[in-house]
Amino acid sequence: MTSLDVSHLTVNFGDRTVIDDLSFNLKEGEIASLLGPSGCGKTTLLRAIAGLLQPREGTIRFGSQLVGVSTVVLPPHKRRTGYVPQQGALFPHLNVAKNIAFGLDKKELSTQEINATVSEMLSLIGMSGYENQMPTELSGGQQTRVALARALAVKPRMVLLDEPFSALDAELRNELRSEVVALLRKQGTTAILVTHDREEALVSSDKVVLMRDGKIAQYGTPEEVYESPVSPSVAVSTGDALILEAEQSDNGSTRYAISSLESESKSAIASNGYVVIRPEEISVSKNSSLGVAGTLIQLDYYGHDAMLVIKLENGSEIIRARVAGPMDFEVGDIVKVEHRGPIRFFSNQ
Amino acid sequence: MATSTKERLTNRLFTSRGEPGSIHPALYALVGMLLAVVLIPFVYLVIRAFEKPVPEIIDLLLRSKTLEVLLTTSVLLAVVVAVNIVLGTLISAGLHFVQLPKTHLLIVAAVLPLAIPSYVFTYTWLALFPSLSGTLAAAFVLVLTTLPYMLLAILVSLRRIDNGFIEVARTLGLSRVQIFFRVILPQIRGSISAGALLAGLYVLSDFGAVSLLNVETLTVSIQNMFKSSYDRSAASVISLLLILASILFIAADEKIKDKNAKENVFKRLATSDSRIQSFRLKSIVLISVGVYALLAVVVPFYVLISRFISNPNPIDISGLFTASISTISVSALGALIALLFSAPLGFLIAAHAGRFSKVSERIILIGHALPGVVVGLALVSLGSKLGPIYQSVFLLAFAYALLFLAKAVASMTFSLQLVPQVLKEVAATLGKSKTKVSTSVVFPIALPSIGLGTLLVFLTAMKELPATLMLRPTGMDTLATQIWSYASINRFNDAAPYALLLVLIAAVPTFLLSLPSREVSTETNKNDSQVGSLT
Numbered sequence: 001m002t003s004l005d006v007s008h009l010t011v012n013f014g015d016r017t018v019i020d021d022l023s024f025n026l027k028e029g030e031i032a033s034l035l036g037p038s039g040c041g042k043t044t045l046l047r048a049i050a051g052l053l054q055p056r057e058g059t060i061r062f063g064s065q066l067v068g069v070s071t072v073v074l075p076p077h078k079r080r081t082g083y084v085p086q087q088g089a090l091f092p093h094l095n096v097a098k099n100i101a102f103g104l105d106k107k108e109l110s111t112q113e114i115n116a117t118v119s120e121m122l123s124l125i126g127m128s129g130y131e132n133q134m135p136t137e138l139s140g141g142q143q144t145r146v147a148l149a150r151a152l153a154v155k156p157r158m159v160l161l162d163e164p165f166s167a168l169d170a171e172l173r174n175e176l177r178s179e180v181v182a183l184l185r186k187q188g189t190t191a192i193l194v195t196h197d198r199e200e201a202l203v204s205s206d207k208v209v210l211m212r213d214g215k216i217a218q219y220g221t222p223e224e225v226y227e228s229p230v231s232p233s234v235a236v237s238t239g240d241a242l243i244l245e246a247e248q249s250d251n252g253s254t255r256y257a258i259s260s261l262e263s264e265s266k267s268a269i270a271s272n273g274y275v276v277i278r279p280e281e282i283s284v285s286k287n288s289s290l291g292v293a294g295t296l297i298q299l300d301y302y303g304h305d306a307m308l309v310i311k312l313e314n315g316s317e318i319i320r321a322r323v324a325g326p327m328d329f330e331v332g333d334i335v336k337v338e339h340r341g342p343i344r345f346f347s348n349q
Numbered sequence: 350m351a352t353s354t355k356e357r358l359t360n361r362l363f364t365s366r367g368e369p370g371s372i373h374p375a376l377y378a379l380v381g382m383l384l385a386v387v388l389i390p391f392v393y394l395v396i397r398a399f400e401k402p403v404p405e406i407i408d409l410l411l412r413s414k415t416l417e418v419l420l421t422t423s424v425l426l427a428v429v430v431a432v433n434i435v436l437g438t439l440i441s442a443g444l445h446f447v448q449l450p451k452t453h454l455l456i457v458a459a460v461l462p463l464a465i466p467s468y469v470f471t472y473t474w475l476a477l478f479p480s481l482s483g484t485l486a487a488a489f490v491l492v493l494t495t496l497p498y499m500l501l502a503i504l505v506s507l508r509r510i511d512n513g514f515i516e517v518a519r520t521l522g523l524s525r526v527q528i529f530f531r532v533i534l535p536q537i538r539g540s541i542s543a544g545a546l547l548a549g550l551y552v553l554s555d556f557g558a559v560s561l562l563n564v565e566t567l568t569v570s571i572q573n574m575f576k577s578s579y580d581r582s583a584a585s586v587i588s589l590l591l592i593l594a595s596i597l598f599i600a601a602d603e604k605i606k607d608k609n610a611k612e613n614v615f616k617r618l619a620t621s622d623s624r625i626q627s628f629r630l631k632s633i634v635l636i637s638v639g640v641y642a643l644l645a646v647v648v649p650f651y652v653l654i655s656r657f658i659s660n661p662n663p664i665d666i667s668g669l670f671t672a673s674i675s676t677i678s679v680s681a682l683g684a685l686i687a688l689l690f691s692a693p694l695g696f697l698i699a700a701h702a703g704r705f706s707k708v709s710e711r712i713i714l715i716g717h718a719l720p721g722v723v724v725g726l727a728l729v730s731l732g733s734k735l736g737p738i739y740q741s742v743f744l745l746a747f748a749y750a751l752l753f754l755a756k757a758v759a760s761m762t763f764s765l766q767l768v769p770q771v772l773k774e775v776a777a778t779l780g781k782s783k784t785k786v787s788t789s790v791v792f793p794i795a796l797p798s799i800g801l802g803t804l805l806v807f808l809t810a811m812k813e814l815p816a817t818l819m820l821r822p823t824g825m826d827t828l829a830t831q832i833w834s835y836a837s838i839n840r841f842n843d844a845a846p847y848a849l850l851l852v853l854i855a856a857v858p859t860f861l862l863s864l865p866s867r868e869v870s871t872e873t874n875k876n877d878s879q880v881g882s883l884t
Contacts, residue, residue, distance in 0.1 A: 052774050076777040077785075083778035089771045093793045102789070103779030147775075154779055 001190050002063040002157040003028045004049070009058035011044055011214075018044045019055070020214040026207060028063075031184060031191045033201035035237065036211035042194045045211070046160050049192065050083050051076035062157050082151025082159040082189075087167045088143040090135035096122070096146050097131035103154035121149035124183060141172050148180060152187065159184060159191040165200070177204060198238050202226060210234055226278075232346055235276040240307075242277040242320055248345050257317040258282070258292045258339045273347040281341030282321035284308055284329070291336035294319065299331055310337055377705070379693045384712050386690075387754060390727030391592070391715060397730065398585040409586055415570075419590070421484060422566040425559070426552050426594075428488045429495060433548045436492070437499025438541060440641070442529065443634035444500075445507040448624040455638050456504065457860060462645035463497040464855035466812040466829070468557025469848045470494055470645070472836040473652035475561060479839070487564045491555060493645040495548035501862070502544035506537045525625070542605040549598050553591065554720030556815040561836065567591040568722045572815065575722075581730050588723040595718030653852065656845035664846050668831070672847060676827040679742050680810035683749025687757035687806050688799075690750060695761025717755035724748050725819030732820070745820040749810040756809070760802025764795040801858075808855050 004026040011019035018041045026032050034042040047053050049060055051067065051074060060068035067074040090099050100118045109117075122128045125145040135143060144164050151159055164180070165173045181204045184191050195201050201208050202222040210218040210225055217237075218230045229235035232243045246256035247269045256275050285291070297318075298309035308329060310319045319337055329335070398406065409415060444456060462470075470490050475481055510533065518528045556568045565573075567587060574584040694713060698706045728748050732739035750757075768791050776786045814829045821830060828851040835844035 047774075050774070050778050052777070075782075076774070077780045077782050079778065080780065081778050083775055085771045085775060089769065089775050091772060091776075091790060091794075102776070103781075105780070150775075150779070160778075 001028050001188055002065075004158060004190060004192075005059075005061040006045075006049070007059045007061075009045070009048060009060065010056045011041070011048055011053065012056045018214050019048065021058070022214065022216055023058075024207075024209055024216060024219050026190060026192070029188045029190055030206040031181065031189075031193065031204060032207040032209055033205040034192060034194045034209045034211060035198060035201040036196065036217075037237070038196060040211045041214040042196075042209075042211050043162055044214075046162055046192060046194050049158070050081045050160050051079045052083075080154060080157050082148075082154065082156030084144070084147045084151050084159065084161045084164045086163050087140070088135075088147030088164065090138075090143055090146055090150070092135055094135075095131065096127070096133050096135070096138070099135065099146055100150045100153050102150060117153050121153050124152070125149045126179075140168050141176050144168070144176060145180075148183070152183075152189070157190070159189050161191065161193045163194050163196070166195075202238065208238070210237060212237075227342070229276060229344065232274055232276050235344070240279050240320070240322070242279060242282070243274050244277065244317060245272070246275040246345055247272055248347065254343050254345050257312055257315060258319060258337050259343075271347040271349060273345055273349075276344040276346065277339055277341065279307065279320045279322040281339060282319065283338045283340050284310065284321045284323055284335050285338075286329070286333060286335055288336040288338070291338035294335060294337050296329055296331055296333040296335055299329060301325075308335075310335060312337070376693060376697060380697050380705075380709055383690055383694060384709060387712060387716050387751060389731070390719060390724050390751065393727045393731055394585045394588050394592070394723065397582055398589055401582045401586065406586055409583055410590065415587070415590075418565050418567055418570045418587075421564060422553070422594070425484055425488055425491070425564065425566060426549055428484075429491045429552050430545050430549050432488070432492050433495055433499045434541060434545055436637075436641075437496060437503055437544055438534075438537075440496075440634070440637055441500045441503040441507060442533070443630065443637070445504060446625050447630050447634050448626050449631060449634060455635075456500075458642040458646060459500050459638050460497045460862065461642075461856060461859055462493060462649075463501075463862075464859040465494070465645070465649055465852050466557065466814070466855075467491060467494040467551075467555050468561060468814055468829075468833060468836065469653075469852060470649060471558040471561045472832065472841060472844060472848070473649040475836070475839075476652050476656060476841040477648070482563045484564050487559050487562045490558045490562070491552050493641075494555075494558070495551050496641065496645070498547040498551070499541070499544035502540045502547070503537055506540035507533070510536050539605060542602045546598060546602040550595055550717065553595050553598070554722070554815075556720075556722055557833065567594070568720055568815065571722050571726060572819075575726055575729075575819070581726070584726055588726055591720060591723060592715075592718050595720070596715065599714055599718055649852075652841075653845050653849045656842050657849055660842040660845060662843065668826070669846055669850065672826045672828050672831050673850060675825050676811050676829070676851075679746050679825075679827065680749065680807050682742065682746035683753070683810045684757075684803050684807035686746055686750035687753050688761075688803050690754055691757035691761040694754075694758045695765055698758070698762045699765035713755050713758050716751055719752065721748075721752055721813055721816035722819070724752050725816035728816075729819050740820075740822045742822060742825070745817065745822070748816045748820050749806075749813060752813065752816060753806045753809055757802060757806050760805070761799060764798035764802060765791065767798055768794045801861075804858055805862075808858055811851065812855060 006025065007023045009019050009022045010017065020041075022041075022045065024032075034045060036042050044053070048055050048068065054073055055068060055070055057070045058068075059066060062079070065074075067079055091102065094102065097115075097118050100121050101114050104114050104117060106114070118131065119128065122130060125148065127142060127145060127149075130138070130142070130146075135146070138146065147164065148159075148161075161180075165177055168176060177200060193201070193204055195204075202225075205222060208218075208220065208222050208225045209216055212233075218225050218234045220228075225234070226238045229238065229241075232241070235241040235243075244256045244258070246254050246259075248254045248271050250268055250270045254275060283291075292312055292314065294310040294312040296308055297311050300307040300309075303325060305322050305324050306327060306329070308321045308323060310321065311317075312319060321337065323329070401409070440459065444452060444459070449455060467490060470493055474486075474490060514532050514536075515528060518532045523531065554568060555566075556572060559566045560569050560572070567590060571584050571587050571591065574580055574587065694709060698710055725748065728744055732744055735744070738744050772790055772794075773786050776790045777783075781789060811827075812829060814833055817827055817829055818833065821827065826834075828847045831847040832844045832851065835841070835847070
């Protein structure tokens with residue numbers, strides 16, 4: 001296991017800059033998610049860390065060892081990263097045991113040692129007894145597990161997962177994800193998970209690297225990137241967010257469609273901008289005296305919670321609020337809406 | 350800076366297609382050398398042809414004899430290709446879309462004639478109807494010979510058409526006929542063209558059938574010039590004309606193929622419950638396949654077997670044995686050389702999408718356009734300058750390698766592309782050097798397919814006639830030359846055992862090819878591109 005330091009990394013494909021002067025670091029044993037829309041460079045970053053492509057500028061260090069700079073690169077087979085690509089990419093001509101043993105050095109280890117590692121890995125992923133199965137005989141989830149075991153078997157300095165769960169259906173996906181994360185934590189592995197699923201990124205990792213156009217838009221703990229987004233667009237990429245026009249006055253108070261009365265102020269307006277509100281920070285009630293009145297125009301029921309879409313009476317603003325189930329709202333209800341959370345103001349300037 | 354240049358290059362080779370990567374200089378050099386070797390016969394023919402003064406070349410090209418031969422060749426080519434396109438499309442569509450009993454067996458029956466070379470077809474039909482001759486007879490025999498190329502090529506692409514397209518078209522109110530023309534045909538156009546190319550090149554390069562039926566095409570002309578007057582320059586001029594015709598044909602196919610190149614990502618498969626149940630269509634398909642199998646399988650085998658049995662002379666066992674041994678050894682050597690040549694070429698084309706690999710592909714295609722007669726002529730003429738190699742087994746094997754290199758390279762490229770880039774990357778991150786990745790991942794996965802490709806080159810070489818006739822060492826007989834020498838003097842009984850042996854050996858892999866391809870871990874069909882290796 002090792003720490004990772006990526007510094008001023010730039011990767012080009014021909015004339016196109018895919019990674020643009022990007023820096024971040026990870027402590028030993030931390031799990032990071034690379035989150036971003038497709039084409040933002042997250043897979044490229046992962047492949048650069050694995051040594052599968054050559055950066056144009058910048059450095060990559062594993063601990064104190066320099067593994068990648070623009071002119072000299074430690075080739076992938078000398079980096080000892082455990083790379084788990086999409087859908088696992090098991091070797092189709094090898095059975096499960098041989099897949100897991102693939103990276104183990106037959107010169108350094110005896111057959112018994114190799115077999116012991118294989119059984120240890122199989123029991124770790126809960127697949128003892130599958131030694132002789134061929135990859136085609138396994139389900140998608142099993143293939144992903146074996147791919148992870150194959151990566152862990154070589155005791156990698158870092159595990160790199162490139163959307164390993166993307167081909168699985170939702171239920172299996174969540175289950176396998178928490179299994180894999182628990183496993184990585186148990187092993188104390190430094191790991192990087194590429195994903196475009198915002199919940200996956202938040203729930204799995206210690207650090208979230210939010211990427212946009214080859215750059216880091218925000219880097220921090222899941223709580224930091226979710227609670228304190230650096231911009232409205234970053235807020236949207238980590239979860240549902242309501243973006244309302246707002247005015248901030250000299251004394252720091254902010255006025256927006258559902259701001260509470262206390263924050264109303266007669267001071268001069270200093271700047272225009274937006275506030276970002278998470279739907280779960282909005283409380284909705286039918287018979288409260290507080291809050292702004294509106295009409296419930298749409299109700300998306302998810303079972304464990306529901307998303308309410310409310311049209312405010314004092315304007316054209318549409319508010320989306322998340323309420324926990326069970327609840328007794330109906331479309332057409334007149335309700336009161338109140339914001340109970342931090343005010344995240346982003347000035348237009 | 351501990352890392353060496355070598356490691357850097359090694360690492361670059363791991364970068365995938367489209368991303369910045371570079372070719373090892375050694376590979377450049379090797380491929381360049383091979384391409385030069387491939388071009389030897391072509392360059393030789395050009396030099397030889399232009400030994401004649403240009404006015405004489407023009408005279409030669411414009412004299413009525415040349416024009417007549419050119420016309421005969423064109424008519425034959427047009428008739429065979431046109432009939433092939435119509436029959437091939439209809440029969441393969443029938444086999445694919447109509448609910449039939451034992452479809453697999455029907456496909457085997459329709460593809461089995463692939464094992465029978467044109468001169469054996471001709472000879473079996475001549476044995477039945479000794480008066481058979483002329484362009485029409487040649488067209489008949491050549492359609493029998495080449496139809497399986499069409500069927501295999503089209504069936505492969507029909508299998509790739511997503512049934513969803515058809516269902517959507519039906520829900521949009523299209524009739525079956527409309528669906529065929531508006532949904533199916535546009536998607537199989539590329540493979541119809543590919544099948545037509547294989548059939549057309551077969552016709553252009555065929556020597557055995559036309560010669561036995563007294564039709565003078567370009568190949569027969571070249572052979573006659575070569576044999577009678579020894580005017581090598583004139584023969585070279587006509588050879589270039591033949592090569593030009595082949596290149597035009599290939600270019601036409603490239604043009605059609607390019608348009609279709611982007612629509613390659615089809616899913617699977619018409620399920621059996623969606624097949625057409627109509628009794629009338631069923632009968633039509635069954636009868637057409639039946640008639641074809643009767644003409645192209647039953648009749649030849651009947652003639653071969655009855656001639657074999659009724660032969661009053663004792664079979665020359667030792668002759669048969671020596672001919673088989675020579676055939677097998679020289680063909681195996683040819684296949685081996687083709688395999689060795691195809692490895693760097695295939696690697697280059699499979700891994701790098703640069704201009705150099707594009708140019709290499711084109712040059713190899715020229716090899717595809719060289720008929721056996723032409724390669725034979727070039728190497729015979731060159732051979733006398735080569736000293737000890739002349740009239741040796743090596744020169745003949747080398748000729749086979751040149752003739753079938755395009756097929757070997759196609760098979761090699763396809764086989765190497767069976768190995769997804771991501772597997773190589775995973776292997777690299779698991780600590781395997783580039784060499785190790787090749788030995789532990791690439792070759793184990795690609796080997797069966799490379800083996801099948803090599804086997805096909807081997808079998809094609811076994812059946813090759815004109816180059817063998819021209820280049821075989823004095824005193825060496827192969828199965829093909831024995832069949833030829835007996836058949837051309839109407840000693841059909843004596844030819845029968847050789848022909849039977851050749852056809853039976855060739856039938857085994859043909860049978861394997863006609864089986865519906867097994868899904869490998871990758872989504873590609875193993876047999877698909879092997880069809881291209883068949884001529």
